[in-house]
Amino acid sequence: MEYRYKDAIIINPLMRGGIVPKDVQERLFKEGWTEVGYTLCFDCIEGRSSLITKPPIKRHLEDVAKFFGGDVAEHTFGCRAAQYAVMKAAKEAAVERKLKKIVIADPNSHYSTNIAAEMAGLQVVEPPHTGYPEYKVTLEAYEEKIDAIGEPALVMATHADPYYGNISPVEELGKLCYEKEIPFLVNAAYTGGVMPINIKDIKADFLTLSAHKSMASLAPLGYLVTTYEWSKRVFAVSKAAPDWTGRGFGKKIPGLFGCSVGGLPLASSIMSFPLVKKRVKEWPEWEKKINAFIDKLEEIDDLMLLGERPHRHHLMHFETPVFWEISKHHRRRGFFLAEEMFRRGIVGLHKGLSKHVKLSIYGLTDEEIEKVVNAFEEIAAMKE
Amino acid sequence: MEYRYKDAIIINPLMRGGIVPKDVQERLFKEGWTEVGYTLCFDCIEGRSSLITKPPIKRHLEDVAKFFGGDVAEHTFGCRAAQYAVMKAAKEAAVERKLKKIVIADPNSHYSTNIAAEMAGLQVVEPPHTGYPEYKVTLEAYEEKIDAIGEPALVMATHADPYYGNISPVEELGKLCYEKEIPFLVNAAYTGGVMPINIKDIKADFLTLSAHKSMASLAPLGYLVTTYEWSKRVFAVSKAAPDWTGRGFGKKIPGLFGCSVGGLPLASSIMSFPLVKKRVKEWPEWEKKINAFIDKLEEIDDLMLLGERPHRHHLMHFETPVFWEISKHHRRRGFFLAEEMFRRGIVGLHKGLSKHVKLSIYGLTDEEIEKVVNAFEEIAAMKE
Structure with missing residues (x-):
């Protein structure tokens, strides 16, 4: 098995926000965190794992909860597992309160949202987007859909x-859901840790x-x-007891498989978090760089950005x-x-x-960004 | 955040089978696999992720399926997620076939088994163990429980x-379940990759x-x-479609959150697998070493092994x-x-x-094993 991409400039938009800082990579390896999967659990x-004080999980x-304006946070097996936990809790609440087993989710959601709904037994209903070339999902579209459904189990928006x-109209949507007393989920998989988001602000x-x-x-x-x-519902601890031993599992959270382990990914995230908190403040500069990049790319032949303008996220689709x-x-x-x-x-x-490309330049140096522009220019010039 | 255990002799029985070979740790870091979470996905x-051919996932x-005598394998977010997928599939099948929503699981199961059952909505019923000092779960105990329940959704045994x-009587139990046409799950979290196990052999x-x-x-x-x-049921692909876009997710497996990502853990496992296949053949030697170690430890004051003798697994409880x-x-x-x-x-x-200890010496050198024995001897001598 070979890794062919070392030292390449990565422009995959799923990856740019996830690049692990060089010093974190080095620490993980040199300090010994890679010795075994459970290096976080020695002192448990x-x-x-989420209750461990040494290391300070x-x-x-x-910190994570506070940074995003929430009260409680748990780590999960990826954002998909977090979405599943929410859908499951929302479904249970919907059954109790006799709401519809429906989640209203945007038509540009990541597939993991739809799979999480399927796993939890919620049907997905979508407000339409505005179509080519912007594909925006408006507050009005959500509002109409909410009015049509009545009492959905959950409304969700994919932040970017x-x-x-x-970028979804999360502030207005949050206000609307708050007024209508509908649980509201924002999936910030592509934004949280890159640009500011605070769930108190968006309700x-x-x-x-x-x-x-x-x-x-x-x-x-x-x-x-x-x-x-x-948190009382979504992070509720186990209530089951097998019949003979009667063992209880009172620290384990069934919505998260009992304990989400964490492992090396969690170690890396703890180490990266100070950088993440810092870089989010620099987001306005990135917004400028991204829109400047879009201008440059649109100068090349017939390339054209899809999605909203000015662009407010680093994922670009041309x-x-x-x-x-x-x-x-x-x-x-x-x-x-x-x-x-x-x-x-x-x-x-x-x-x-080749008909469309999705890319990101988030976190690249100016020199690297120039290389990307030049590469597109050169390749476009291959046209006979 | 500090890692305090580098170069220490690890005797945690959860960890000994999971020690990552030094050369794998080095490869992961030096070849660049740690650059970003998605290094396996560049060529997807x-x-x-389970369908990716470059790298050869x-x-x-x-290979994994074949090595363990199965037809199909998928990677998961830990053994707990694998157990959940099974419980969910067994529950669905039970509803269809009007079986009882019960899983018969051993009373020494790992908590993740019970949590997986709770998540899937299966009740756990336990055959009793033989009590102090062996705590064995016999075929007869399972048989009685199966007869009492009638048609459970699933029978499961924790291999070690x-x-x-x-070690559970998995061969006999497999035969029994096969005859009674009851789905049978073996949780080999503590054995698969350390000692031989083949699901064809145990049915x-x-x-x-x-x-x-x-x-x-x-x-x-x-x-x-x-x-x-x-596999058709447990790895069934998504069937849901949201109403407006009508998008399909036909490659995604809802039982596994669509795609289980993999990430660096999967890269490490692919690299370690040749070693794992090899070391399993050396298991009989380890069985000898472990029982010799038990003899030595039982010479210390009033230390006594709990569990079966001769011992057939590297997890020891004294x-x-x-x-x-x-x-x-x-x-x-x-x-x-x-x-x-x-x-x-x-x-x-x-x-x-301090009343009980659980430990393992699996994979330690003879010198390290001696150090462990000496340490226990020295500490026992602290008794006034």
């Missing part, structure tokens, strides 16, 4: 969506986060941040008819684009696709 | 249990594995190995009245034992406990 006497989770990098009940997507951490790791009120044209006559067909990029030391475009 | 065009999973390291339908417990891998990572027949005596007069109370061990470069005893 608390019965659940408990304090870290308090994985298709176009559009959300749940925030789901991906440490390996946006918090400079190894995978798989996510966080679920919530309020005191919802329509690239010129590359599609080239691919038709290229012996590597759609694969030529990713391969040409890789020849230039750039990795992360989806292989085989 | 298949839509699920698909082939690795075929986490309390005493007893099991499911085998759950912990890569970070017994397959020399980073955490969190597990595997679920099953038959073709059950009753240690002498340490309990010492702890009563020690200013560090129950903590003295783990602390005295650590002063001698040995780590992994559960902190605060």
Whole structure:
């Protein structure tokens, strides 16, 4: 097994927020955290990894909760597991309160949202987006859908969506859900740890986060941040007891498989978190850089950004008819684009696709960004 | 955050099978696998990490399935997630076939088994064990319980249990379940990757594995190995479609959150697997070493092994009245034992406990094993 991408410029938009700082990588290896999967658990006497005080996992989770404006946080097996825990809790609450077993979720949601709903037994209903070329999901679309459904189990919004990098109207939606007393989940897998988000400000009940997507951490790791009120349900401990031993598992949280272990990903996230807190403050500068980059890329042939303008997230989706044209006559067909990029030391475009590209320059140096622009220019010039 | 245990002799029985080989640790770091959580996913065009051919994840999973005598394997977020997937599938099948929503599980099961059952909505019923000092679970106890229940959704056995390291009568139980047409799960979290196990031989339908417990891998990572027949249900792909976009997620497996990501733990497991396959063949030698170690430890004061004899697993549980005596007069109370061990470069005893200890010497050198024996001897001699 070979890793071919060392020292390449990574532009995969799923990955840019998850790049693990060099010094964290070194610490993990040199200090010995990689010796065994359970290096966080040597001093566990608390019965659940999120309660461990040495190393300070408990304090870290308090920090995470506070940073995102929540009351309680638990680490999870990725953002998908966090979303599942929310859907499960919302479904249970819906059954009790006789609400509809429906989650209203945006049509640009990540697949893990839909799978989490499927796992929990919630049906997904979508407000429509505005279509080409912006694909925005408006407050009005949500409002109409909520009015049509009546009492859904949950409303959810993908803070920045994985298709176009559009930012959902989470503040207005939070206000609306608060007024209508509908539980509200914001999936910040692509934003939390990159740009500011605070669930108190947006009146959300749940925030789901991906440490390996946006918090400079190894995978798989996510966080679920919530309020005191919802924590009682979503982080409720085990109540079951087998019949003969009658053993109890009173520290374990069934919504999170009892204990979410953590392992090396959690160690990496704890080490990266100070950087994450710092970099979020620098977001406005990145917004400028990203929009400047978009301008430059749109100067190339017929490239055009899809999604909202000005762009408010680092995930960019371009329509690239010129590359599609080239691919038709290229012996590597759609694969030529990713391969040409890789020849230039750039990795992360989806292989085989050339009609559209999704990429990010978040966290790259100015020099690296220039290399990316130049690479696209050179490749576009391949058109006969 | 500080890691205090580098180069210590680890005797925690959860960890000995999960020690990551030094060269794998080095490769992960030096080759660049730690750069970002998604280093396995750069070449993913298949839509699920388990289908990726570059690096050879698909082939690795075929290897894993074959090695354990199964037809199909998927990687999971730890053995607990694998158990959950089984329980969920068994529950669904039970509802369809009008079986009881009950899983018969041994009374020495790991808590994750019980939590997985709770998550899936199955009630746990336990055959009794034989009590002090062996705590064995016999075929007869299972048979009686199966007869009493009639048609349970699932029978499960913990191959080696986490309390005493007893080996369940999985061959006989497999035969019995096969005859009675009851789905049978073996949780090999403490054995698969350390000692031989083959689900064809034992006629099991499911085998759950912990890569970070017994397959020399980073955490969190597990595997679920099953038959073709059950794979259709337990690894069934998503069928849901949201109403407006009508998007389908036909490669994603809801029982496993769509895609179990993998990340660095999976990279480590792929690298460790050749070693794992090799070391399993050396198990008979370890059985001898372990029983010789037990003899030596039982020569110390009133130390006595609990669990079956001869011992057939590397997890050992000793009753240690002498340490309990010492702890009563020690200013560090129950903590003295783990602390005295650590002063001698040995780590992994559960902190605060002195009446009983659980430990393992699996994979240690003869010299290290001697150090462990000496440490216990020295500490026992502290008795006034």
